[in-house]
Amino acid sequence: IPVDPFDLVIFGGTGDLARRKILPGLFHRFCAGQMPPSARIIGAARTDLDHDGYRGIVAEAIEEFGGNLGGKAQKLKDFLDTVFYVTIDAQGEDGWPELQEFCKQKDRIEAFYFSVSPSLFGDLAERLHHWGMAGPETRIVVEKPFGRDLATAKHLNATLAAHFSEDQIYRIDHYLGKETVQNLMAVRFGNMLFEPLWNSQYVDHIQITVAETVGVGGRGEYYDKAGAMRDMVQNHLMQLLCLIAMEPPARFAPDAVRDEKLKVIRALDPVLPHHITRGQYEAEQGAEKQHPSYREAVGDPRSKTESFIALKCHISNWRWAGTPFYMRTGKRMSARSSEISVVFKETPHSIFGADAGRHRNVLSIRLQPNEGITLGVTIKEPGPGGMRLIDVPLDMTFAEALGDDSEHVDAYERLIMDVIRGNQTLFMRGDEVEAAWAWTDPIIEGWESRGEVPKPYPSGTDGTTDSHELMRRDGRKWREVS
Numbered sequence: 001i002p003v004d005p006f007d008l009v010i011f012g013g014t015g016d017l018a019r020r021k022i023l024p025g026l027f028h029r030f031c032a033g034q035m036p037p038s039a040r041i042i043g044a045a046r047t048d049l050d051h052d053g054y055r056g057i058v059a060e061a062i063e064e065f066g067g068n069l070g071g072k073a074q075k076l077k078d079f080l081d082t083v084f085y086v087t088i089d090a091q092g093e094d095g096w097p098e099l100q101e102f103c104k105q106k107d108r109i110e111a112f113y114f115s116v117s118p119s120l121f122g123d124l125a126e127r128l129h130h131w132g133m134a135g136p137e138t139r140i141v142v143e144k145p146f147g148r149d150l151a152t153a154k155h156l157n158a159t160l161a162a163h164f165s166e167d168q169i170y171r172i173d174h175y176l177g178k179e180t181v182q183n184l185m186a187v188r189f190g191n192m193l194f195e196p197l198w199n200s201q202y203v204d205h206i207q208i209t210v211a212e213t214v215g216v217g218g219r220g221e222y223y224d225k226a227g228a229m230r231d232m233v234q235n236h237l238m239q240l241l242c243l244i245a246m247e248p249p250a251r252f253a254p255d256a257v258r259d260e261k262l263k264v265i266r267a268l269d270p271v272l273p274h275h276i277t278r279g280q281y282e283a284e285q286g287a288e289k290q291h292p293s294y295r296e297a298v299g300d301p302r303s304k305t306e307s308f309i310a311l312k313c314h315i316s317n318w319r320w321a322g323t324p325f326y327m328r329t330g331k332r333m334s335a336r337s338s339e340i341s342v343v344f345k346e347t348p349h350s351i352f353g354a355d356a357g358r359h360r361n362v363l364s365i366r367l368q369p370n371e372g373i374t375l376g377v378t379i380k381e382p383g384p385g386g387m388r389l390i391d392v393p394l395d396m397t398f399a400e401a402l403g404d405d406s407e408h409v410d411a412y413e414r415l416i417m418d419v420i421r422g423n424q425t426l427f428m429r430g431d432e433v434e435a436a437w438a439w440t441d442p443i444i445e446g447w448e449s450r451g452e453v454p455k456p457y458p459s460g461t462d463g464t465t466d467s468h469e470l471m472r473r474d475g476r477k478w479r480e481v482s
């Protein structure tokens with residue numbers, strides 16, 4: 001279904017995110033017939049370019065990051081006809097009259113994507129207002145990092161709020177745009193089967209793992225100031241935690257969902273220092289060593305920033321009292337794999353006796369790759385050997401279950417279309433972001449005040465030995481990263 005005609009201005013239109021995600025995503029939606037041909041994409045950046053110069057950049061970006069273009073040459077040409085460019089100075093006056101000229105057409109939705117450093121958010125908001133482009137229907141899209149602590153996030157929220165109301169601000173957390181992340185809600189609230197068991201009476205614990213094989217690459221400068229806590233936990237992992245733990249919202253509607261997520265964050269207990277471990281990857285060993293260590297990658301031999309983190313937390317509410325939630329994420333781990341596992345308790349009594357063995361049901365939701373759901377079920381070991389129990393997976397890979405025809409829509413594509421539709425369900429509200437920082441700030445301050453240094457872990461492994469110890473102490477184990 002096509003969305004209504006729109007103008008999308010991308011500040012930072014020549015930047016990495018625009019080239020890798022935003023522009024290829026828009027092209028896919030154009031090919032799918034969702035972006036109307038009358039829509040316009042207006043790149044805006046400091047680089048001095050004309051429309052054709054920018055179209056060249058857009059075409060290159062789509063060729064590099066847009067997947068298989070076979071048979072789409074005409075589509076690409078048509079798409080480029082919707083692309084324009086304005087050279088602009090975010091902190092000065094240059095380019096603003098030209099942009100204003102573009103935004104005069106009133107028959108369409110207007111959205112401004114702030115794909116720039118957060119330090120420019122205030123300047124952009126201010127100028128949009130000054131040049132009469134901040135109308136009550138205008139939407140703005142902002143990216144993480146949304147602040148680096150509670151104080152800066154509050155400041156950013158206040159800066160944007162000076163010119164835009166909350167229902168005009170779309171804070172992107174691209175994890176919320178992932179197909180399987182939304183499936184989490186479908187599985188929980190679309191089935192009778194799981195929800196009655198979704199509480200501390202039946203659930204032993206929950207694990208959330210977001211493992212990456214990449215290192216910090218060329219993002220060392222940003223990453224070394226952030227670390228895994230700010231880069232991944234405060235946003236992506238907390239959003240996953242919220243979706244897995246929240247109460248059923250009354251409706252799948254923006255504030256109904258976001259109210260429930262906020263309650264989860266506010267119910268989180270402070271994390272105890274010995275319930276958290278941080279790591280930094282070491283260089284790859286062996287003759288074919290390709291990757292430098294974390295410290296080499298960021299160019300600081302004394303960096304105290306973590307590239308891995310594992311922690312245990314508790315949600316103090318009626319549903320989850322006493323159920324630990326374990327979360328871990330890291331770079332240069334053994335595999336790229338994101339998974340949420342709900343580990344159920346053992347049956348209260350085994351009628352088969354101690355020798356039969358006992359297993360726990362585990363419901364695993366794989367976010368990437370091979371999106372799908374696996375439910376571990378206990379059955380009898382086949383054969384004449386008596387009643388011995390084994391654990392077998394009821395396995396559903398979405399690609400197999402739904403066929404290859406099921407449309408793959410990247411997180412950014414979906415989220416940008418949601419901006420145009422005016423649907424904020426999959427975007428973070430200002431108070432959610434602040435609550436998340438209020439929880440992470442004391443953890444980070446604790447490391448800093450104690451001068452803690454992350455422990456090294458070899459590249460290609462699953463983090464620090466302390467992270468395994470965190471589980472072992474509780475008589476539990478991390479699920480294998482695969």
Ligand code: BG6
Pocket residue numbers: 212231232
């Ligand atoms: C980004 C982080 O938000 O998410 C990156 O800044 C991380 O460090 C990335 O690599 C992971 O996203 P995805 O979609 O590849 O899991």
